[in-house]
Structures are given as C-alpha cells and as structure tokens.
Amino acid sequence: MDDRVGSSRSGLVAFASFAFAAHPGHSVLVVPETVLGRDEAGTWVTTVRLDGVPPAMRAAEPVRRPGRVRFVDASVSAHRYREVVRAAVARIEAGEVDKVVLARDQLAVAEGDVDPRHLLGRLAAANPGCWTFCVDGLVGSTPEMLLRRTGDEVFSRVLAGTAFPGRRWPDGVPPELSDSGKDRAEHEYAVRSVLGGLEPFTGRLVAGEPTVLRLPTLVHLETDVRGVLAPDAPGLLSILDSLHPSAAVGGTPTDAALELIARLEPLERGRYAGPVGWINADGDGEFGIALRCGQLDGPQVRLFAGCGVVAESDPDTEAAEAGAKFRALSDALLAEQPEEPDEGTTMTATTHTATHFPHLVDDLARVRQLLAATVRVGDQRINEPCANLVRNNGRLFRPTLVLTSAYPFAPPGPASERVITAAAIVELLHVATLYHDDLCDSAQTRRGLPTVNALYGDTVALLCGDHLLACCVELLGGLGSDAVLLFAETLKGLCNGQFLETVDVGDLDRGEAAYFESIAGKTAKLMSSSAALGAMQAGAGPREQKVMASYGHHLGIAFQIWDDLLDLWSAVDTGKPRFGDLRNGVYTLPVIHGLRDQPELADLLLAQPLTDEHCGRILALLDEAGARESSLAAAREHVGAALGSLAELGDDLVAEVAPRLLGVARELMPEVEQLLVAVLGEDGGR
Ligand SMILES: C=C(O[C@@H]1C=C(C(=O)O)C=C[C@H]1O)C(=O)O
Incomplete structure (x- = not known):
C-alpha cells in the first residue's frame, strides 16, 4: 500500500451497510476501485489495482434528475401504522417490553430512474449536521452515529426523543421535549443501551449531557458518548456487533423488542436501521445507523421511518412523527420538481377559451398572485404548510369559472379587482376543504404529493384549513354583504x-x-356559487346571477357523477385509490341504481373486509344492471340542463355567451367533453 496522504480515510477503505436482522439478512461490503476523497486538508484519489492493472477511468455522466415524483403507500400505510403502534402499546402495558421501535415505509415513484448522485447532493446540502451515505442503492442522511473509531478513541451520538412541527413546534429550545418524561425515558433507554454495548471494551467511558439536535424537519434529544478503548479491545466490526441494534432502532430489553418487531411490524427492514459506514485497513472508521433513508430500485425508492414506542405513546403522534422523518428523503426527491402543468397558465391563444376570453390567462396570473399574498404568514415554518396546496394548485378550475362567468357582464378588458378577489375566494374555500378532507380521510397523498397532514400532522392540517377560511373572510370584507351571504350559504x-x-x-x-x-352540496354548490359570484361582481342583475348559478350547479352535478363513475370503472390512474367509495360505504349513483335491480348486491357490499374480488363481482353485477349507462345518462342530462340554463340569459346574450361558456366547461373538464358527445352528437356542436 502506497499512501502518501496518510489520513485515516486515505489508503484502502471499504464501505459497508449491514442488514438490520440476521434473517432475512443481506449485508453489503464494497471496496471501490477508485475513491475520490476530500477533507479540510485537501483532496486525494485512492486507486486499487487488481493484478497490477489500474482501474479504467471513465468520464462522469451528467447527474440525472428524477422528473416528477409521486408517493404511494407501501407495506404499511399510516392507518396500518397507527394500528401497529396501538398493538405495541398494549404489549408494553402487558409488561413484554419497555420500549420498541416500529417502522413503516412509503414508495416514491419517479418518472425516470433515480440517480443516487442527485439525491446525495441534495441530502448533503440540506442536512449539514448529518452523515450522508449511499451503499449499493441504500441512500440517506443519518443524524445518528453508532460508532466512530479513531485509534483507541471511540465516539457515539445517541438520539431518541423527537419533536416536530405539528406535535410541538421547535421554537427556541423546545422545553416540552427536554421536560417531557416520555422523551426523557425513551432517550435514557437509548443512552444506556449504547453505554452497555461499549462498556466491555473501554477503559474510560463518558456520556455528555443531553442536548437538542436541530434538523430541517425535526429536533431530537442527543447525547454524545466518548470513550477510550482498552488495550485488548477487538476490532471496530466486533464492537459494532455488540452495539447493534441499540434501543434507538430495536428497543428495551433488546431481545424481547426484536421479537415484538418481528411479530408486529409488517415489513422487511432490509438494511434500514442497520449500521452503515466505512472502515480502513487499520480498523478505523465510522458507522452511522441507516435512518432517514430509502432503497433505490430504478424509478422507485422505498422510504423507511420508525419511531420509538413507549407506554405513553399516542398512535396519531407517532404516525405524524414517521411522516416528518420521511421528509429528509422526500424533500430531496421533490427538490426542483418540474412545474405542475397548469391549464390555467398553459392555455395557448389557439384554444377556444383563450380566443374567446383574451384576458383569462393574465387574469388567472393575477388571481395566483393574490392567493399567494393572502395566505402568507410571518413565520416561514407555518407559511410552508399553509401555502402548500395553494401553490400546488391544479387547474384553478373554480377561479376560471368565476372569471368566465364575469366577462360576459363586464365591460371589455381585464377583470376588475372585485372579480379577481372573488376568484381567489372560491379557490381558498376549495383548498380549505381539501385540507380538512385529507385530514378526515387520513389521506397520505394528493395530486401525487404528500398531504399536509402526512407531512406536518393533523393539527397543522386542521389549522391550515381554518387559516384559509379566515383568508376568505378577509377578502370578502372588500366585496360587500351580498357576497358575504353567498359565501355563508355556500x-x-x-x-x-x-x-x-x-x-x-x-x-x-x-x-x-x-x-x-x-x-348538490358537497360539489355543485361551490361551482354554482363561483359562477354566480363572478356574474355578481361584474355587475349582473339577480336574474342573470340565478341563471349562472344554475349553469354552475348542473355542471357540478355532472362532474360529480362522472367522478363517482371513475371510482368504479376507471382504467387509468386517477391518483385516488379505486373502489374507495365502496370500501368507505359511500353508495353513489351507479350503486343506488344497481341495488334496484340486483338485490344480491347488498350482501356483497356489506362484506368485511371488502376485497378486490368482492369489488370485481360488484362491478360485474352493476354492469349487468346497466348502472353505468344509466348513471352516464343522468350526467348527460345535467350537462344538457347546464346548457338549457344559459338559454334563459335573453336573446341578446345567449347567442354569444352560451357557446363560449360551453367551451370553457369542455376545456376545463375532460368529463364534460366526454358527456357532450352524447348531448350534442359526435361533432360536439362545434
Ligand atoms: C428509527 C428512527 O429514528 C430513531 C428514533 C427516534 C425516536 O423515536 O425519537 C429518534 C431518532 C432515531 O434514533 C428513524 O428515523 O427511522
């Protein structure tokens, strides 16, 4: 070995990542042919020659971005995780263990293969206090150092006890965390397990005072442990063997906790929560615990996160804490996402809507600006979740309905401030209800991204929705009492x-x-009010407002029937779980129709649990009963009724306005486009 640098990281080094458990266990040790090293003193290259042949050097390929990334449930959904935590608390109360760490997973699916270098760069930049790693596709940024050996000195950083936005804001030094008996107890277990693991090998061993470690999405209680190895101490890997699994990832007492994990945790940890790090030829090295990480597999990344459960643990809080732990990696995956395609701004001048409403694109941009300015709050940590869905705002369908319902009644030119304000109000109201819906349903993703309740916890999601409702009222203040009353009714x-x-x-x-x-209430009311409010703010009279309300109402009903049909018959990925309504016991129009002709549907619908097979049989019976066609016919009737409402606008307006508004509906709602074919014939009345 020719090592002219003489640092502990130069010369022969191996990178290793060990399985959490012996069975099933797949550990990896890599000795790279080439290592590019860098520290405060400089940069070096180590090469390993096999049979005297130097490794071939290849030019590096540019780092690839993953493109758009979606998140879906993997083996353990948040719902399932709560049940697992509940079961663990029962076992703890029964005296089986004092603490057990239980994990869940989540799957990120990217458009293209995920380049580990892309993730490494983001992770290292965002987590300067952590150790960022990638060994054979296991990528992450861990805050927890299980063992560093430098000569006869050893160091370990023990973490346990966590606070995060949504549970306790890490505001200043989080007093709740350092005073919390639960966190203290959890932390004590973890420190004791590391001290116990090191004791047989050390002459001197000192644990510092617990302090608070701040990470971008969490804070932890941390204790640094330092010791001096006894002269006859074994090598680094043997000491690791005695330390792993510490109570930070296993539990207390260790064996009983491992047994409980094997029984309760419905996933394979693989190398998650195992030691990961490097070792040199002298036996010096660093091994962190593989946390805040994921396993790469082409375009997929399986993310892992676990929480220490003790007697006082609350399932909801632990689920939210796991969500906060996913964020180390999910934020890295989501960094520099391509902009959401947004039909509001991407409409080109050649499309029907932009041709007939030439100010629409600019006016929608004004709505977006007003939305951003209205929801903003002073504290960046709160700003983030509040702005989340406003930024990720899909097709701005309701504001478009406001604007296009205003133009026919207003003088030519850009929309007035009142109309822009009305458009922002309906979007804020819509988004507020989405926050609350996701919270009630424990939904983990919306539009392919993690929900605010998944990322920040239920309390934050609830408060965000309330905050947006307050923003609506603030804007309504400028529109007068008619608008306020319409809002209240809506x-x-x-x-x-x-x-x-x-x-x-x-x-x-x-x-x-x-x-x-x-x-009519949950979906059509807001669409009806959007159309009416637009007309009202543009100066239309009560009769015209009523016509517009009716137009919005019928479109809304058609839209919802279509959505309910998709839940049953969609062949494409709508981003929502298929058969969600059936499983939740929400019986929509096709089911109501089906039950009239096929009474045997009843038993199937009540099956517990409702399996995919049950759903398949239900679908077959619905098809037999013609429930799909009869529901489609109902939706078409409402599209027809929407057009019929417009006919009442009066001769001077109807000829000009009706086709334009119809065009808006068909451009914004693919559903309407489909339904129109039947109402107007194959040429769609163009
Ligand atoms: C198990 C994980 O984290 C561990 C569990 C902690 C806790 O329960 O408070 C804190 C830090 C880690 O020791 C993980 O991130 O997956």
Whole structure:
C-alpha cells in the first residue's frame, strides 16, 4: 500500500451497510476501485489495482434528475401504522417490553430512474449536521452515529426523543421535549443501551449531557458518548456487533423488542436501521445507523421511518412523527420538481377559451398572485404548510369559472379587482376543504404529493384549513354583504352535503334523492356559487346571477357523477385509490341504481373486509344492471340542463355567451367533453 496522504480515510477503505436482522439478512461490503476523497486538508484519489492493472477511468455522466415524483403507500400505510403502534402499546402495558421501535415505509415513484448522485447532493446540502451515505442503492442522511473509531478513541451520538412541527413546534429550545418524561425515558433507554454495548471494551467511558439536535424537519434529544478503548479491545466490526441494534432502532430489553418487531411490524427492514459506514485497513472508521433513508430500485425508492414506542405513546403522534422523518428523503426527491402543468397558465391563444376570453390567462396570473399574498404568514415554518396546496394548485378550475362567468357582464378588458378577489375566494374555500378532507380521510397523498397532514400532522392540517377560511373572510370584507351571504350559504351547503354523505355511510337504502342532495352540496354548490359570484361582481342583475348559478350547479352535478363513475370503472390512474367509495360505504349513483335491480348486491357490499374480488363481482353485477349507462345518462342530462340554463340569459346574450361558456366547461373538464358527445352528437356542436 502506497499512501502518501496518510489520513485515516486515505489508503484502502471499504464501505459497508449491514442488514438490520440476521434473517432475512443481506449485508453489503464494497471496496471501490477508485475513491475520490476530500477533507479540510485537501483532496486525494485512492486507486486499487487488481493484478497490477489500474482501474479504467471513465468520464462522469451528467447527474440525472428524477422528473416528477409521486408517493404511494407501501407495506404499511399510516392507518396500518397507527394500528401497529396501538398493538405495541398494549404489549408494553402487558409488561413484554419497555420500549420498541416500529417502522413503516412509503414508495416514491419517479418518472425516470433515480440517480443516487442527485439525491446525495441534495441530502448533503440540506442536512449539514448529518452523515450522508449511499451503499449499493441504500441512500440517506443519518443524524445518528453508532460508532466512530479513531485509534483507541471511540465516539457515539445517541438520539431518541423527537419533536416536530405539528406535535410541538421547535421554537427556541423546545422545553416540552427536554421536560417531557416520555422523551426523557425513551432517550435514557437509548443512552444506556449504547453505554452497555461499549462498556466491555473501554477503559474510560463518558456520556455528555443531553442536548437538542436541530434538523430541517425535526429536533431530537442527543447525547454524545466518548470513550477510550482498552488495550485488548477487538476490532471496530466486533464492537459494532455488540452495539447493534441499540434501543434507538430495536428497543428495551433488546431481545424481547426484536421479537415484538418481528411479530408486529409488517415489513422487511432490509438494511434500514442497520449500521452503515466505512472502515480502513487499520480498523478505523465510522458507522452511522441507516435512518432517514430509502432503497433505490430504478424509478422507485422505498422510504423507511420508525419511531420509538413507549407506554405513553399516542398512535396519531407517532404516525405524524414517521411522516416528518420521511421528509429528509422526500424533500430531496421533490427538490426542483418540474412545474405542475397548469391549464390555467398553459392555455395557448389557439384554444377556444383563450380566443374567446383574451384576458383569462393574465387574469388567472393575477388571481395566483393574490392567493399567494393572502395566505402568507410571518413565520416561514407555518407559511410552508399553509401555502402548500395553494401553490400546488391544479387547474384553478373554480377561479376560471368565476372569471368566465364575469366577462360576459363586464365591460371589455381585464377583470376588475372585485372579480379577481372573488376568484381567489372560491379557490381558498376549495383548498380549505381539501385540507380538512385529507385530514378526515387520513389521506397520505394528493395530486401525487404528500398531504399536509402526512407531512406536518393533523393539527397543522386542521389549522391550515381554518387559516384559509379566515383568508376568505378577509377578502370578502372588500366585496360587500351580498357576497358575504353567498359565501355563508355556500359553506353551509358544502357542510350539509358532506354531513348527508357521512350519515348515509353504509346505508343500503340510500336513495337517488339523498345522493343528489348530498352532491348538490358537497360539489355543485361551490361551482354554482363561483359562477354566480363572478356574474355578481361584474355587475349582473339577480336574474342573470340565478341563471349562472344554475349553469354552475348542473355542471357540478355532472362532474360529480362522472367522478363517482371513475371510482368504479376507471382504467387509468386517477391518483385516488379505486373502489374507495365502496370500501368507505359511500353508495353513489351507479350503486343506488344497481341495488334496484340486483338485490344480491347488498350482501356483497356489506362484506368485511371488502376485497378486490368482492369489488370485481360488484362491478360485474352493476354492469349487468346497466348502472353505468344509466348513471352516464343522468350526467348527460345535467350537462344538457347546464346548457338549457344559459338559454334563459335573453336573446341578446345567449347567442354569444352560451357557446363560449360551453367551451370553457369542455376545456376545463375532460368529463364534460366526454358527456357532450352524447348531448350534442359526435361533432360536439362545434
Ligand atoms: C428509527 C428512527 O429514528 C430513531 C428514533 C427516534 C425516536 O423515536 O425519537 C429518534 C431518532 C432515531 O434514533 C428513524 O428515523 O427511522
């Protein structure tokens, strides 16, 4: 060996990543042919020659970006995880263990293969206090150093006890964390397990005082442990063997905790939570615990996160904490996402809508600006979740409905400030309800991105929704009492629709009337009010406002029927789980129709659990009953009714306005485009 640098990281080094458990266990040790090293003193290259032949050097390929990334549930959904935590608390109360660490996973799916270098660069830049690693596709940034050996000195950084936005804001030194008996106890277990693991090999061993380690999305209690090895101490890997698994990733007592993990945790950890690091030819090296990491597999990354569970643990809080731990990697994956394609701004001048409403694209940009300015709050940590869905704002469908319902009644030119304000209000109201919906449903993703409740916890999601409702009221202040009353009626309608759906859950006697009343509130009301509010702010009279409300209402009903059909028959990935309604006991129009002709559907619908096979049989019976066609026919009727409403605008307006508004509907809603074919014939009335 010819080592002219003489640093502990130069010369022969191996990178290793060990499986968490012996069975199933697949550990990896890599001795690279070439290592490019760098520290404060300089940069060096180490090459390993096999049979005296130097490794071939290749020019590096440019780092590839993963493109758009979506997140989906893997083996353990947040819901399942809560159940696992609940079961663990019961075992702890029964005296089986004092603490057990349980993990869940999540799958990130990118457009293209994920380049580990892309992730490494982002992770290292965002987590300067951590150790960033990649060994054979296991990529992450761990804050926890299991063992560093330098000559006869050893060092370990023990973490346990966590606070995160949504549970306790890490504001200043988080007093709740350092005073919390639960976190203290959890932390004590972890420190003791590391001290116990090192004791047999050390002459001197000192644990410092617990301090607070701040990471971008979390804070932890940390204790640094330092010791001097006894002269007869074994090598680094043997000491690691005695330290792993510490209580930070296993539990206390170790064996009983491992047994409980094997019984309760429905996933394979692989190398997650195992030691990961490097070792040199003298036996010096560093091994962190593989946390805040994921396993790469082409375009997929399986993310892992675990939490220490003790007697006082609350399942919701642990689920949210796991969500916060995923963020180290999910933020790195999401960095520099390509912009969401946004039909609001990408409409080109050649499309129908932009031709007939020449100010629409610019006016939508003004709406977007107003939205961003209205939701902003002073504290960046709160700003982030509040702005989340406003930024990730899909097709701005409702604001477009406001604007295009205003133009026909206003003088030519850009929309007035009042109309822009109205457009922002309906979007804020819509987004506020999405925050609350996702919270109620424990939804983990929306539009392919993690939800605010998944990222920041339920409390933050609830408060964000409330904050946005307050923003609506603030903007309404400028529009006068008619707008305020319409807003109140709309929000009441939304709640009423949702209430009705909720009380009808699992009710096989739910009839058509109940279904239509519910969707009129939960979906159509906001679309109806958007159209009416646009017209109102542009100066239209009560009669015209009513016509526009009716147009919006019928479009909304058609839209919802279509959405309900997709839940059953969609062949394409809508981003929502298929058969979600059936599984939640929400009986929509096709099911209501089907039950009329096929009473045997009832038993299938009530099966517990409702498997994919059950759903397949339900679908077959619905098809037999012609429920799909009859529901489609109902949706078409409402598209027809929307057009019929416009006919009442009066001769001077109708000829000019009706086709334009129809064009808006068809451009914004692929659903309407499909339904129109039947209403207007194959040429779609162009
Ligand atoms: C298990 C993980 O983290 C460990 C568990 C902690 C806790 O429960 O408070 C804190 C830090 C880590 O020791 C993980 O990130 O997956």
